[in-house]
Amino acid sequence: MFFVDVLETEGLGNRSYLAGGARAAVVVDPPRDIDRVIAAATRRGVRIAAVAETHVHNDYVTGGLELARLTGARYLVPAGAGVAYDRVAVADGDVEPVDEVLELRAVATPGHTPHHTSYVLEEAGRAVAVFTGGSLLIGGVGRPDLVEPRLTEDLARAQHASAHRLAERLDDEVPVLPTHGFGSFCSSSPAGGARSTIGAEKAAYPALLQDVDSFVAGLLAGLDDVPAYYAHMGPANAEGPAPVDLTEPRRADADEIAGRLAAGEWVVDLRSRVAFAAGHVAGSFNFEVDGQLATYLAWMIPWGKPVTLLAHSAEDVARAQRELARVGIDRPAAAAVGSPADWVQDGTRPASFRRAAFAELAAARRAGEDVVVVDVRRTAERADGWIEGSVHIPVHEIHRRLHEVPPGTVWVHCAGGMRAAVAASVLDAAGREVVAVDDGFAAAEAAGLALVAPSDDRAA
Numbered sequence: 001m002f003f004v005d006v007l008e009t010e011g012l013g014n015r016s017y018l019a020g021g022a023r024a025a026v027v028v029d030p031p032r033d034i035d036r037v038i039a040a041a042t043r044r045g046v047r048i049a050a051v052a053e054t055h056v057h058n059d060y061v062t063g064g065l066e067l068a069r070l071t072g073a074r075y076l077v078p079a080g081a082g083v084a085y086d087r088v089a090v091a092d093g094d095v096e097p098v099d100e101v102l103e104l105r106a107v108a109t110p111g112h113t114p115h116h117t118s119y120v121l122e123e124a125g126r127a128v129a130v131f132t133g134g135s136l137l138i139g140g141v142g143r144p145d146l147v148e149p150r151l152t153e154d155l156a157r158a159q160h161a162s163a164h165r166l167a168e169r170l171d172d173e174v175p176v177l178p179t180h181g182f183g184s185f186c187s188s189s190p191a192g193g194a195r196s197t198i199g200a201e202k203a204a205y206p207a208l209l210q211d212v213d214s215f216v217a218g219l220l221a222g223l224d225d226v227p228a229y230y231a232h233m234g235p236a237n238a239e240g241p242a243p244v245d246l247t248e249p250r251r252a253d254a255d256e257i258a259g260r261l262a263a264g265e266w267v268v269d270l271r272s273r274v275a276f277a278a279g280h281v282a283g284s285f286n287f288e289v290d291g292q293l294a295t296y297l298a299w300m301i302p303w304g305k306p307v308t309l310l311a312h313s314a315e316d317v318a319r320a321q322r323e324l325a326r327v328g329i330d331r332p333a334a335a336a337v338g339s340p341a342d343w344v345q346d347g348t349r350p351a352s353f354r355r356a357a358f359a360e361l362a363a364a365r366r367a368g369e370d371v372v373v374v375d376v377r378r379t380a381e382r383a384d385g386w387i388e389g390s391v392h393i394p395v396h397e398i399h400r401r402l403h404e405v406p407p408g409t410v411w412v413h414c415a416g417g418m419r420a421a422v423a424a425s426v427l428d429a430a431g432r433e434v435v436a437v438d439d440g441f442a443a444a445e446a447a448g449l450a451l452v453a454p455s456d457d458r459a460a
Contacts, residue, residue, distance in 0.1 A: 002102055002123050004177065005040055007031065011294050011323050012060055013183030017131060019121055021099030024049040027067060028119060028131045029179040032244050032326045034063035034070070050096050052076040052104060054133025054179060055116045056083065056237045058146040058230045059186045061328050066243045076106075080115030085240040090117055109135040109166065111159030112142030112186070114151070118166060120174075129175045130198070136163045137181035138196040141207055145223055146186070146230060156216045163207040172199025185227050185295070224380045225394065229298035229327055236328055244325045249317065252308055252334035254345045257281060260308050265333065266301055270311040270320050273421030277436055279340045279350035281310065286425035289316045291418045294323040299396045300422075306333035313337055353428050357439040358447040361411050365449070370408040374398075376423040377414050377441075387413075388450040395419040399426050413437035413444075 007016040009031050017028040018040045025046040030037050041048050048071040051064045055078060065085060068075035076096060079089035088096075092108035101124045109118040112134030121129040134142025141163060144155035176196045180186040202208050207215050252260070261267055261283040269276050270289040280286065287297045289311065301307065307324075309332045311317045317335045324332075336343055340350035364371050373387055376395040386392065393401050395414065410432050414420040417438035424436035445451050 002099075002121065002128060003044065004121070004129055004175075005044070006177075007036055007040060008182075009060070009326065010183070011292055012326060013181070013185070013187070014060060014179055015177070015182060016179070017177055018044070018048075019098070019102075019129065019131075020044070020046050020049075021102045023047060024099045026050040026052055026096070026098045026104055026119075026121075027064075027073075028052045028177075029054055029057070029133060030063045030067050032061045032063045032241065033246065033322050034067040034244070035246075037063070037067060038070075047071070048073045049098055050074045050076055050104065052090075052096070052119055052131070053078070053081075054118060054131065054135070055113045056081045056234055058113075058234050059180070059184060059227070060233060060326050061241045062237050063241070063244065065240050076104075078106075078115040078117040081113075081238070083238050083240070092117070107166065107169070109133075109162035111135055111144055111155050111162045112180075113147055114155065114158075116142075116162070118162075120170065127170050127174050129177055130166060130170055132166065132176055132178045134178070134180045134186055135159070136166050136176060136201060136205075136207070137178040137187055138176060138194075138201075139205055140181055140187050141219070142180050142186050143223055144219070146226065146234075153216065153220065156219050157212055159219070160207055160212045160215045163201075163205070167198055167202050167208050170198045172197060172202065174198045176201060183292075185224065185230075222380075225378050225396070227295060227299040228396065229303065232303055232328055242330075245331060246318070246322060246325065248314070249309065249321065249332040249335040252336045254343055256334060257308060257310075257336060257343055258345050260306070260333065265306045265308065267308045267310060268297065268320075269425075270309060270316050273417065273436065273438065274355065275312075276421065276425065277353055277355045279352050280425075281340055281343045282348075282351040283429045284310065284425070285429060286421050288418060288421070289320050289323075293320055294327045294329075296395065296419070296422060297324065298327040298329060300399055301329075308333050309335040310343055311335070311337050312339070351428065353424060353433075354435045355438045356411070356435050358413070358437060358441075358444045358449060361413075361435075361437060362447040362449050364411070372406050372408040372410045374405060374410055374412045374423065374427075375414075376412060376419050381415060383454055385451050385453050387444055388452050393423075395423050398423045402427070402430050402432075405432065409433045409435060411435045411437055413439070413441065415441045
C-alpha cells in the first residue's frame, strides 16, 4: 500500500508532498524548512529515496537541494530548467523507482513555466495520484506570466494543452495533488476546495471545457498583481539555495532598536493589529505573525534591507523567522520580545492610533470631518466596487506612494483589516494621523457609505 502525506505551507498557499510505501518515499516540491519533511519521513519510518521538483519555483525558496544532500536522495529537476548544480535531469516519460512497486513517471506539462513537469505516482503500473505542481490546480491552473512577459500568451496556451494531456491520460478517480492554489499568488485565479480528482476537474474546470482561445482570453484577463519578491525566487532556486539557518537571532535592546530605525532599517512588530494600534515603537511596521507575514513583508521591504523583529514571545519570533526564510529573508538583524514598554528608550512613550469600523467612518463623513479614505486592496479586488471618493493605493505600494495620500486624517481599509493595519502602520511611521478600519468590506454599504460599482461612469 502507498501513502501520500500533505505538508501545508499555509502562509504561502502551497503544499509539498511525501509519498511512498513501506520502506522508501519521494518528496515533491519541498519547502525551504526541510526539518518538517525529515520529521514526516521519520514518523513514517521511510527513507527519502528521491526529491522531485515540478519546476524552478517563483514564489518560494526550495529546500530540495539541501534535502537531497542530507538524505542522499536523487534530486529530480526538469531537464529544461537552467540550474547551476548537479541533479537528475528529468524528461517526459522518465520513470524513477520509489519503493517496491511504486514508481514516479514524469509528464511534461509546460505552461506555468516552459519546463514544468508533473509526476504520476504509479503502483504496480496503475496511476494512483498525480503531482501537478503549477499545472492543473484545483479549479485553476498556475499563472503563465511569471517567467517572461513575451512568453505569457504562449504559456497560457501550453497550460490548456497540458491540462488536457493530464485529463486524457489519467483515470477519473486519480487524485490531483497540486503545489499551488491554496492562496498562492502563483495561481491564476482563486482556487476552490482542499482536494480533487481528474474526473472532478473534467466536469467543472474551464480549461477542460473551453476551446483554447476562450480559455486563454479568460486566463489572461484574470491575472492579478505579482509580488515583487518573486523576481528573486527563481534566480535563487536556479543558483542553488544555501542551507536554511533558523538559529535564534541576537537580542536587541531599546537603544539598538532606536538606532536601527534611525539608520533606515525596518523594525517589524509581529503582534496583533489590536495590540499594535494601542501602543508601539514609533516608526515600526505591523505585520501580524498570524497573517500573511512572508508574502506581504517580502513584497514590500526593499530587498536586502535589514529587518529587526519585535514580538510578544520568542515562539512568535521563531515562527516569523521560519516563514521569512521560506522566501529568502534568511536572518533577522536582531529581535526583541516583550512589549512596547521594553522597546522604547527611557523618556519615550509608545505611539498609537485609532481603530474603527465602517460605521464610524460613515459617521465621520456625515459630520463633515476632514476624512481621507485610502483603499489598500489589490486592483482586482477594487474592480468589484469601492467607496466613493476613496484613493486607491494597494498595500504593497503604500510605502512608495505616500506622497499621493491627500492631507487630512487618513482612514485606511482593505477587505478585512489585516492589510489595513499594515498600511496604517506605514502611514503612522510617516507621521500621518491615521485610523485603521478593522472591518469586513461588506459592512461598508450597510454603514451607509456610497459605493461605486464598476459599471458606473464615475472615475475610480
